[in-house]
Amino acid sequence: EPEVTQTPSHQVTQMGQEVILRCVPISNHLYFYWYRQILGQKVEFLVSFYNNEISEKSEIFDDQFSVERPDGSNFTLKIRSTKLEDSAMYFCASSKQGADTGELFFGEGSRLTVL
Amino acid sequence: GEDVEQSLFLSVREGDSSVINCTYTDSSSTYLYWYKQEPGAGLQLLTYIFSNMDMKQDQRLTVLLNKKDKHLSLRIADTQTGDSAIYFCADRGASKIIFGSGTRLSIRP
Numbered sequence: 001e002p003e004v005t006q007t008p009s010h011q012v013t014q015m016g017q018e019v020i021l022r023c024v025p026i027s028n029h030l031y032f033y034w035y036r037q038i039l040g041q042k043v044e045f046l047v048s049f050y051n052n053e054i055s056e057k058s059e060i061f062d063d064q065f066s067v068e069r070p071d072g073s074n075f076t077l078k079i080r081s082t083k084l085e086d087s088a089m090y091f092c093a094s095s096k097q098g099a100d101t102g103e104l105f106f107g108e109g110s111r112l113t114v115l
Numbered sequence: 116g117e118d119v120e121q122s123l124f125l126s127v128r129e130g131d132s133s134v135i136n137c138t139y140t141d142s143s144s145t146y147l148y149w150y151k152q153e154p155g156a157g158l159q160l161l162t163y164i165f166s167n168m169d170m171k172q173d174q175r176l177t178v179l180l181n182k183k184d185k186h187l188s189l190r191i192a193d194t195q196t197g198d199s200a201i202y203f204c205a206d207r208g209a210s211k212i213i214f215g216s217g218t219r220l221s222i223r224p
Contacts, residue, residue: 004157035214042119043158043203043214056211091157102146102207106157 002026006092006107013082013114021077021110023092032075033093033104034067036060043091049075082114117141119215121204126221133191135218137204140185147180148205149189152217158203162189196222 005024013019025032034046047057049067066078075094079086089111093104121137139147144166150158164171164178164187171178177190191198201217 033211040216042216045211045213048211093158102212103148103160103163104158104212106150106159108155108157 004092004094004105004107006090006110008110009108010111011113013112015084015114016081019079019082019086019112021079021090021092021112023075023077023107024073025075025092025094026105027073029094029096029105031055031095031097032067032069033095034077035091035093035106036088037091037109038085038088046077046090079112082112084114087112087114117206117208117213119204119206119213121202121215121218123216124219124221126223127194128223129194129196131194133189133194133198133220135189135191135202135204135220137187137189137215138185139187139204139206139213141206141208141213142185143208144206146207147178147187148203148207148212149176149178149187150203150205150214152201152203154200161202191220194220194222198222 007022032049035043037043045058047061048055064080068076089109091109092107095104118140127133148163149161151161152158175192179188199222201219203217204215206213
């Protein structure tokens with residue numbers, strides 16, 4: 001069964017360092033998302049991406065964040081200069097269409113720890 | 116802005132029914148979802164309900180939607196140890212899916 005894969009599963013970084021989280025969405029999906037979950041808190045929407053551009057982003061997704069689909073398979077989230085409060089589990093998701101039942105298929109997450 | 120709220124913990128005895136509740140604020144919801152997260156795994160869609168329905172049954176799962184009160188519930192009949200997980204309520208509004216914080220369901224023998 002096709003699945004969304006994310007790497008790395010866990011990354012530890014120093015405050016101020018750049019981090020890139022990688023995702024391979026399901027191949028025939030057209031919509032891509034990043035969510036994050038700080039420990040014990042809600043799963044928060046960060047950004048959605050369609051047709052090679054951001055379709056929506058949340059207040060959390062400030063200038064420190066960027067997304068890219070550098071080739072036909074990868075979808076990356078970059079955090080330019082990490083802060084302690086960026087420590088969270090980051091989930092990538094994809095869906096076939098934006099306007100159907102909207103089922104998102106999630107990866108297993110990348111845990112980011114900023115020291 | 117849109118919000119989804121759910122209680123954090125629920126403990127039930129094996130064989131009993133579990134009822135997980137959720138409230139949401141978005142008036143333009145189209146679909147509402149229940150996702151399940153097992154340890155070390157991503158979120159997986161368990162079931163969904165279209166906003167013009169008030170009930171959906173799928174084997175041991177029953178979803179009830181009270182659109183007037185913006186209340187969604189998930190009932191799991193005959194709860195088994197394999198049902199131990201975190202259950203996320205989610206709401207599709209005009210443009211994105213908003214999740215609650217998840218309810219951790221634990222099963223007592």
